Amino acid sequence: xxxxxxxxxxxxxxxxxxxxxxxxxxxxxxxxxxxxxxxxxxxxxxxxxxxxxxxxxxxxxxxxxxxxxxxxxxxxxxxxxxxxxxxxxxxxxxxxxxxxxxxxxxxxxxxxxxxxxxxxxxxxxxxxxxxxxxxxxxxxxxxxxxxxxxxxxxxxxxxxxxxxxxxxxxxxxxxxxxxxxxxxxxxxxxxxxxxxxxxxxxxxxxxxxxxxxxxxxxxxxxxxxxxxxxxxxxxxxxxxxxxxxxxxxxxxxxxxxxxxxxxxxxxxxxxxxxxxxxxxxxxxxxxxxxxxxxxxxxxxxxxxxxxxxxxxxxxxxxxxxxxxxxxxxxxxxxxxxxxxxxxxxxxxxxxxxxxxxxxxxxxxxxxxxxxxxxxxxxxxxxxxxxxxxxxxxxxxxxxxxxxxxxxxxxxxxxxxxxxxxxxxxxxxxxxxxxxxxxxxxxxxxxxxxxxxxxxxxxxxxxxxxxxxxxxxxxxxxxxxxxxxxxxxxxxxxxxxxxxxxxxxxxxxxxxxxxxxxxxxxxxxxxxxxxxxxxxxxxxxxxxxxxxxxxxxxxxxxxxxxxxxxxxxxxxxxxxxxxxxxxxxxxxxxxxxxxxxxxxxxxxxxxxxxxxxxxxxxxxxxxxxxxxxxxxxxxxxxxxxxxxxxxxxxxxxxxxxxxxxxxxxxxxxxxxxxxxxxxxxxxxxxxxxxxxxxxxxxxxxxxxxxxxxxxxxxxxxxxxxxxxxxxxxxxxxx
Amino acid sequence: xxxxxxxxxxxxxxxxxxxxxxxxxxxxxxxxxxxxxxxxxxxxxxxxxxxxxxxxxxxxxxxxxxxxxxxxxxxxxxxxxxxxxxxxxxxxxxxxxxxxxxxxxxxxxxxxxxxxxxxxxxxxxxxxxxxxxxxxxxxxxxxxxxxxxxxxxxxxxxxxxxxxxxxxxxxxxxxxxx
Ligand code: FES
Ligand code: FES
Numbered sequence: 001x002x003x004x005x006x007x008x009x010x011x012x013x014x015x016x017x018x019x020x021x022x023x024x025x026x027x028x029x030x031x032x033x034x035x036x037x038x039x040x041x042x043x044x045x046x047x048x049x050x051x052x053x054x055x056x057x058x059x060x061x062x063x064x065x066x067x068x069x070x071x072x073x074x075x076x077x078x079x080x081x082x083x084x085x086x087x088x089x090x091x092x093x094x095x096x097x098x099x100x101x102x103x104x105x106x107x108x109x110x111x112x113x114x115x116x117x118x119x120x121x122x123x124x125x126x127x128x129x130x131x132x133x134x135x136x137x138x139x140x141x142x143x144x145x146x147x148x149x150x151x152x153x154x155x156x157x158x159x160x161x162x163x164x165x166x167x168x169x170x171x172x173x174x175x176x177x178x179x180x181x182x183x184x185x186x187x188x189x190x191x192x193x194x195x196x197x198x199x200x201x202x203x204x205x206x207x208x209x210x211x212x213x214x215x216x217x218x219x220x221x222x223x224x225x226x227x228x229x230x231x232x233x234x235x236x237x238x239x240x241x242x243x244x245x246x247x248x249x250x251x252x253x254x255x256x257x258x259x260x261x262x263x264x265x266x267x268x269x270x271x272x273x274x275x276x277x278x279x280x281x282x283x284x285x286x287x288x289x290x291x292x293x294x295x296x297x298x299x300x301x302x303x304x305x306x307x308x309x310x311x312x313x314x315x316x317x318x319x320x321x322x323x324x325x326x327x328x329x330x331x332x333x334x335x336x337x338x339x340x341x342x343x344x345x346x347x348x349x350x351x352x353x354x355x356x357x358x359x360x361x362x363x364x365x366x367x368x369x370x371x372x373x374x375x376x377x378x379x380x381x382x383x384x385x386x387x388x389x390x391x392x393x394x395x396x397x398x399x400x401x402x403x404x405x406x407x408x409x410x411x412x413x414x415x416x417x418x419x420x421x422x423x424x425x426x427x428x429x430x431x432x433x434x435x436x437x438x439x440x441x442x443x444x445x446x447x448x449x450x451x452x453x454x455x456x457x458x459x460x461x462x463x464x465x466x467x468x469x470x471x472x473x474x475x476x477x478x479x480x481x482x483x484x485x486x487x488x489x490x491x492x493x494x495x496x497x498x499x500x501x502x503x504x505x506x507x508x509x510x511x512x513x514x515x516x517x518x519x520x521x522x523x524x525x526x527x528x529x530x531x532x533x534x535x536x537x538x539x540x541x542x543x544x545x546x547x548x549x550x551x552x553x554x555x556x557x558x559x560x561x562x563x564x565x566x567x568x569x570x571x572x573x574x575x576x577x578x579x580x581x582x583x584x585x586x587x588x589x590x591x592x593x594x595x596x597x598x599x600x601x602x603x604x605x606x607x608x609x610x611x612x613x614x615x616x617x618x619x620x621x622x623x624x625x626x627x628x629x630x631x632x633x634x635x636x637x638x639x640x641x642x643x644x645x646x647x648x649x650x651x652x653x654x655x656x657x658x659x660x661x662x663x664x665x666x667x668x669x670x671x672x673x674x675x676x677x678x679x680x681x682x683x684x685x686x687x688x689x690x691x692x693x694x695x696x697x698x699x700x701x702x703x704x705x706x707x708x709x710x711x712x713x714x715x716x717x718x719x720x721x722x723x724x725x726x727x728x729x730x731x732x733x
Numbered sequence: 734x735x736x737x738x739x740x741x742x743x744x745x746x747x748x749x750x751x752x753x754x755x756x757x758x759x760x761x762x763x764x765x766x767x768x769x770x771x772x773x774x775x776x777x778x779x780x781x782x783x784x785x786x787x788x789x790x791x792x793x794x795x796x797x798x799x800x801x802x803x804x805x806x807x808x809x810x811x812x813x814x815x816x817x818x819x820x821x822x823x824x825x826x827x828x829x830x831x832x833x834x835x836x837x838x839x840x841x842x843x844x845x846x847x848x849x850x851x852x853x854x855x856x857x858x859x860x861x862x863x864x865x866x867x868x869x870x871x872x873x874x875x876x877x878x879x880x881x882x883x884x885x886x887x888x889x890x891x892x893x894x895x896x897x898x899x900x901x902x903x904x905x906x907x908x909x910x911x
Contacts, residue, residue, distance in 0.1 A: 031822035034830030035814070035837060037765015037805035044764040122755060123748040192769045192777060192879045193831040241767070241831030242879050274770040431910045471828030471880050596910025607906035626825045626882060633881030658774035658877060665874040667855075669883040670909055671866070671902050 010484060010522065010617075010688070021480040021490065023678075025622035029490060030239075030475045039239045042211040043196040043271045050198065050267035051080055053118045053260050054125035055253060056132045057111035057279060061651025062141030062345040065105045068115055069133035078124035080264045082132065084115045088259060091315065092348055093281060094225050095249040096217040098317045102225065107136065108313050109347045110651045111279025116256045118264050141345035144648035145286060145311040154341035156312070157319025159356070162327065162393055165334035167292065170303035174294025177303075178371045182291065182363040182717045186644030186653075187284035188661055189352045193241020194277050199257035200267035204228070209236045210254050213243040214507030216466050219500045221250045226258060238498040240508075243470040245284075245351040248509045252280050278656030282350030283644060285310040285320045287359045291367035294334075299377045299385045301332035306364055309340040316348040324356030325441045325698060326364045328398075328584050331388040345651055351509070353634060354694035357442050358701075362639075362719055365438035365702030369709065373421075379706070380407055380416060380590075383439055391584035399583040399683035400690075402614035403439065403590070409677060410437070410590035410612040423713035424731045431596040432731070433607075434711025440589035440611065440699035444681075444690045445512040448575040450503035451520035453482055455528050455568040459548050459560030461486055462494045463524075464502045467517040472508060472693055473623030474517065480620060481518045481687070485525035486559065487545025503571070511587070511691025514619055516574060519686040523572030531570070535562050579683045587695040589613035591632070591703040597711045599733045602723030604708060606636050609700065610673040616681035616690035624692050628674035631696020637664035639701035643720050734798055738763065739807025749795055753787075754778040756794035757804060765805035765834045769877070776876030779835035779842070780804050786842025788875075805834035808841065817841060820889035828880035836876045840890050843872045864894050867908055 010022060033039040058065065070082040083089070087103035091112055094100055101108075115132050119125035142148050153161075171177055197210040206226070212218045215235040223230040240247065253270050261268040272280055287310050294303035308322035323337035352358065372379035387404055390397050411417065419435050420426050426433040451465040463478045479493040486493075496502065505517045526540070533540040538552035549556050562568075594607045609632050618624050641662035645654040655661045674696070680688035701719070709715050714729035736743045738761065745760045752771075757763040757780075766789060769777035773791040780789045781803040809815035817837050820826070827833040847853075847864055855871045856862040869887050878886065888899055899905075 027822050028825065030830070031827075032811050032814075034827055034833050035805075035818040035821045036809065036811055037763075037834045038811070039830055040764070041767075041831065043768075044758070121748055121751075122759065123750045190879055191829070191831075192775060192877065193767070193829065194769070240829060242829040244879070271768070274772065274774070428910075471830065473828075594906060598910065603910075605910035607909045608902050610902075622825050623828075626828055626880075626885060629884055630828060630881040633883065637881075657772065658770050659772065663877060663879055664881055664883070665877060666870040666883045666886065667867075667874040669870070669881060671884050671887075671899060671905055673902060 022484040053270040054129040056115040061110040063138040067135040072131040073128040078120040143651040148342040150340040159321035162337040167336040170334035171294040175297040189244035189246030191242030195251040196271035197254040198269040199261040216504040240470040284352035285349035289363035303334040304332040305336040321356040327393040330386040357698040369706040396584040400681040406590040406612040414592040432711040436706025438699035438702035442695040444585035446576040447506040449505040449516040449520040453524040453570040515689040519574040520572040524570040527570030587690040593703040593707040595707040602726040617688040628696040629672040634697040635700020639704035754789035777835040779839040824889040826886040826889040
């Protein structure tokens with residue numbers, strides 16, 4: 001965004017919005033379709049005559065495929081095809097950055113797709129898939145990331161190492177130091193809707209209904225993988241049953257479905273069984289993180305180092321940017337941030353909700369808690385002391401940063417001053433009670449997005465772009481923006497998204513979806529307002545929009561009367577500009593948590609969590625809160641339950657399903673409170689909004705872990721904090 | 734085979750291995766019930782069979798020829814919503830919406846179980862229990878919401894059960910781990 005100005009059509013929050021829509025806690029416009037079961041997801045409403053597919057995975061974790069015997073599978077009544085030989089078959093997921101190897105016999109990981117079976121029904125497809133015999137020459141695999149050599153300069157990923165000053169010397173000179181290593185486990189995004197695609201060809205044109213977060217990129221990626229022009233591919237994703245980063249790339253299943261549909265000459269649909277989701281899509285790498293902090297006696301940081309190691313397989317190009325959120329978080333002259341790589345023969349690692357911060361904040365925010373105790377300073381005060389005036393790594397000014405307000409507001413609302421600093425000293429019967437806090441920070445991304453708004457003869461507006469709504473509220477937010485800009489009620493605004501025939505956006509990812517597409521809609525509406533001003537012989541600033549009418553200089557005209565036969569089409573295009581480059585941008589927050597730990601069993605119950613967040617303009621207070629508390633619950637589960645375990649003997653996951661991999665259930669999550677300190681960030685984008693979907697998880701897990709320490713005096717640095725790690729250190733009952 | 738679903742009679746000729754869930758989704762066009770795991774682990778497929786909630790992915794269709802089956806489509810429709818459907822919209826008891834039909838069907842069954850006096854793991858008494866937030870959460874824990882809309886789901890169910898407003902947070906917190 002070049003100009004740091006708020007467009008005239010959007011009222012300032014806090015001012016009288018005069019019946020405005022933006023920011024209001026409005027019910028989702030797609031809500032009725034979701035609660036009545038009418039919302040169609042990728043595997044549903046397939047064209048007539050669709051066949052069903054099942055994918056066969058590699059039976060070993062490393063080696064080569066020698067032969068695949070399909071005879072028994074192909075002979076099964078109801079089987080239409082067993083495909084093993086198509087040279088375009090992908091050995092993994094594809095992204096806009098890179099295609100996986102295709103038509104290869106190399107096995108990169110257990111469960112890698114090697115064949116696809118197409119049949120008349122799912123039952124037959126599954127039976128046939130089980131009959132496919134895959135003969136392999138196994139190789140010794142690198143299945144234990146902790147046993148492999150670390151590559152210090154990985155040359156993949158987007159976050160270069162940072163080295164400022166002399167950390168070792170500053171640590172040696174520091175009055176008080178912390179030097180601790182934290183580990184976090186494999187993390188599955190585990191959206192409830194499995195990855196699924198329905199594919200069909202009309203002549204040489206391919207249509208995919210796919211559960212995908214970023215369909216514009218998916219279209220190009222699928223075209224490249226199939227060797228056809230992007231113009232021949234259309235991707236539809238009207239409803240996506242959760243993504244969390246796991247659906248940012250193109251799953252192998254989408255490309256395989258297209259190949260299968262071509263082969264059998266019919267539409268083909270495929271949904272990955274839950275266990276295959278773990279193998280054929282990406283997860284977040286486990287991490288090893290060393291934190292070093294050194295301060296003066298007064299708690300002022302002189303050194304801060306966050307050095308990490310993450311895993312990736314030989315095909316993957318993504319590198320979990322572990323220290324990303326630490327870069328602008330605290331002051332300190334000597335700084336070092338690194339991400340080392342180990343190569344493994346495991347499924348690909350990739351972006352999962354808040355790549356970097358989700359895991360990085362565990363280490364740095366638990367480290368700060370340890371440091372506070374050593375200094376004898378209140379953990380919140382320690383953070384306040386080290387609040388930087390400008391980005392301490394880049395030297396750039398912050399666009400908006402309300403971190404201190406988040407600390408203060410959170411402390412007040414939560415009752416932080418009542419904290420008893422001595423760990424293990426608050427008891428209720430056999431329960432040990434403690435509270436903890438952590439800072440939250442998630443980098444803000446400004447990306448390119450386009451949108452079209454069509455104002456028709458009836459005075460209705462239709463918003464069009466290829467954004468997705470993965471539960472984030474896009475349908476509702478875009479309707480609110482257009483309604484506010486054009487003075488129309490939500491019943492006069494339609495939103496059409498999830499179709500690559502519409503103007504391109506960057507989709508849903510990196511928390512940039514709502515703000516970038518909302519900004520494009522703002523600009524498209526300004527386009528329409530300018531045209532309406534011409535038609536009214538007035539300057540655009542003179543116009544006021546309300547109740548489907550435009551007012552200018554005492555005249556009031558219904559929008560419909562101004563359209564005159566031809567719809568008015570407004571186009572908006574937003575992209576990062578000079579202001580984006582000149583500032584350091586992030587969403588901020590403070591997380592607080594109270595836990596009860598059973599002194600006998602070590603069971604941890606989270607009693608309450610409270611977060612205060614600075615996300616720029618709040619586009620919809622209801623959906624924003626839902627995003628925030630959803631993230632906090634993710635932090636809770638990551639701290640206590642979620643733990644993807646690799647069997648290091650064969651490279652298989654021990655727990656790739658909901659029975660064994662424990663996401664938060666209803667009983668794990670207490671009432672969560674999320675509050676916002678709202679300030680329009682005019683540098684971020686025309687909507688003035690920063691990201692919210694990933695902020696809630698940042699720091700949330702660390703607040704839980706710090707509360708457990710306060711409750712028990714046991715500091716666990718190996719996530720998740722399960723009772724076996726607590727029991728040996730618990731105080732006597 | 735024949736089935737009675739949402740008060741309507743259906744005939745279908747399906748593979749004997751077809752689950753009740755696949756029968757509805759793949760053969761009868763009733764795609765409101767969702768498949769999240771196909772293994773009884775997530776609750777997305779929850780339907781009401783003779784008034785009781787079950788995981789339809791774990792039950793073969795052929796076993797249900799004489800049962801009364803209700804899916805989300807039968808519970809209420811646009812313009813004629815079940816109170817829980819309405820409450821889920823107002824309380825934002827969802828995000829992506831994929832777990833939602835299962836959550837709502839499950840809540841219908843759950844409220845009935847509670848009314849009949851069935852105890853849960855957190856019940857103080859085996860014969861009668863108050864429908865506290867902890868009871869709602871416990872009894873709804875067979876339905877995973879990866880978006881973690883749980884606090885809003887509890888709000889929606891509590892309202893429909895006529896249990897008034899949310900408990901003050903501090904008070905509710907004291908009940909957890911006590
Ligand atoms: S689909 Fe039936 S429980 Fe998950
Ligand atoms: S709303 Fe997404 S899983 Fe519940």
